[in-house]
Amino acid sequence: MGCRISAVVADLSAHPYAQIAFIIVCVAWFAIGFNINILTAALSIMAGALANKSTQGADDTQLIKNRLDTASYYTGQVSGKNAASFYKGSAAAATARTLLGAVQSTTDVASYYSTIDAEITELETNDTSSKCTAANTSTNCHG
Numbered sequence: 001m002g003c004r005i006s007a008v009v010a011d012l013s014a015h016p017y018a019q020i021a022f023i024i025v026c027v028a029w030f031a032i033g034f035n036i037n038i039l040t041a042a043l044s045i046m047a048g049a050l051a052n053k054s055t056q057g058a059d060d061t062q063l064i065k066n067r068l069d070t071a072s073y074y075t076g077q078v079s080g081k082n083a084a085s086f087y088k089g090s091a092a093a094a095t096a097r098t099l100l101g102a103v104q105s106t107t108d109v110a111s112y113y114s115t116i117d118a119e120i121t122e123l124e125t126n127d128t129s130s131k132c133t134a135a136n137t138s139t140n141c142h143g
Helices: 002-013 016-032 036-050 056-081 089-101 109-128
Strands: none
Touching: 056 089, 056 109, 089 109
């Protein structure tokens, strides 16, 4: 768990804006007069995270990148296919969690996109509230 936290903090703290923001927070911390021990602990944790160049740290970094890429693609596909009307309820949320949970640091995300597309199509196929019927003739009905 510590390695994963270290990897996330290392990724975030490597961005120049994050470093500038952290400097501003430190200056404000001293100016306001908050407890210095807490700030020292935070700085020590950040320094340890930045120094994490282990294999596990690289693995965790890749896992986070793969899951972010997958989540972004999933969200884009749901929006792009106008699937928001049938993406609802616990079954749809469970599908998204399962898809995301299956992604590992070794997952070829580009190849995984076909799995995501198939699951979105399955959600649409199983949605009865958006089917075009005599009772539902709205412009948002599907098939």
